[in-house]
Amino acid sequence: MGDQIPVPVSLQPAFDVADALTRVAGDRELLAELVCIARAESPRLLSEIQHSVESNDADGLERATHRLRGSVGVFGAHSVSKAALELELMARERVLIGAPRKLVELREALDQLDASLATFSEDPSL
C-alpha cells in the first residue's frame, strides 16, 4: 500500500498535477476535462460507499470503492486512493467494523481532492 512512494501519504498533495500530466502526456486540456468528469462523478460514488457502509453491504462497498479508485487514480490522488483501498480490502475480507471510521477519512480526503481539482479547473495552465 503506497510502498512505491517513500513520502508519507499525509504529506503528499491531494492532486498530484505533475503525476497526472505525465499520465495524459502533458495534455492540460484533456486533464481539465477529466477533472470535470471526476468532480461530477465522485459525490455519487461517495454516497454509494456511505450507503454500503451503513447497510453493511460488503459487495456494494467493494464495487464502489474500487470504482472510486479507478476514477481518481489518474490524478495521483494518493490519500483518496489509500483510504478507498483500505475500505475495499475491509469489504473483501468481509470485516466492516473499522469501515465507518475509514469512511470519515475518505470523505475528508475527497474534500481536499475536490478543492484542489476545483483550483485546477479555474486555471488549468497553473
Place this chain on the structure above:
Amino acid sequence: VTILIADDDPVSRRLLENTLARLGHKVVSVADGSEALRTILRPDGPHLAILDWDMPGLDGPAVCRAIRERPVPYVYIILLTARDRQEDMVAGLDAEADDFLRKPLNVIELAARLRSGERVLALQENLLQAQDALRHQATHDHLTGLYNRKMILEHLEMELRRVKRTSAPLAIAIADVDHFKRINDTHGHSAGDVVLRRVASLMRSVLRDYEWVGRYGGEEFLVVLPGCDVEAGTRAAERARSQVGSEVLQVGRMRLGVTLSIGVAWTGASGDELETLILDADEALYRAKACGRNRVEAWTVNNSSAPSNA
C-alpha cells in the same frame, strides 16, 4: 483500426476515447460488459478491445471467455485493471486476455500496448489471407478459375444428400469440347488454354447462381443442376451448348469456332448415387459424340442399352 472500449468509469473512458482518437483510431465505447460482448460479436465488430475488469453485466474476464468461444476473427483483448494481486493476473490470462493495462492509466504505455496489439492483428490478417489463398488453390482449377474436380464432386455429393432428404430432383451435365485435341495439335497448347478459359466463362455465364460448374477433366466440365428434372437439365445444357457454339473465339490472331457435346443424367432415371449418375451422363455424352457432336443427349432408361454408332 476500430477499437472497443468497455469501462463503466467515465474518467477512464474519456481518457481512452481521447487518446485513441488522437492516435487515429475509430472508437466504440460502452459502459457494461454485456453491451461490449454484443458489439464485438456483430459481424463487423471491432477486432481490438480494451475491457475493464470490473463492470456491470459481465466483467472483463467473462467477456473475454465468451469472445474466445468464437475462433475467428481473432479479437485482441487488453484487460484494464486496478487489481494488482497475482491471482487476478493469472485469472485474466486464463480467460485468454492478450495483455494487461494497469489503472491508473498512462497514455504513453497505452499507445505502446496498442501498437503491439496491432502487430498481432496484422500477423493474423496475413495468416488468414494465406489460408484463403491456399483454400482457393485447393478447390479451384488454376486455368479456368472454376471449381476443380474434387470440389465439384464434393458439391454434387452434398446436393445428392439433399436429394435423399427432400426427394427433389437433380440433374447433372458433362460437357466436352469437341475436337479439342485437334485445337491443341494445330494451334498449340496455349491456344487450347485460351479456349478452355473462354468456354468456362461462357458456361458460367448461362448458369444460375445455385448451379455449379467445375473442370472435371482435361476438356471436360461437370455441371450440377439442383432442382432440375431431365427437361430442365437438358434446357440448361442446351443453353450452354448454344452459347459456346454461337461465339467465335479470338485466340491470338486466329478466330476459332468451338462446340460442345453434352450428356445429361438426372436422379429420376439414374437414382441418387453419384457413381451411377456420372456413368449415365458419360454414356449420354458418348452418344452425343456418336451422333455428330455439338449436341445435347440425355440418358433415359429406354435408350441406355443402345448407344448408336457414329
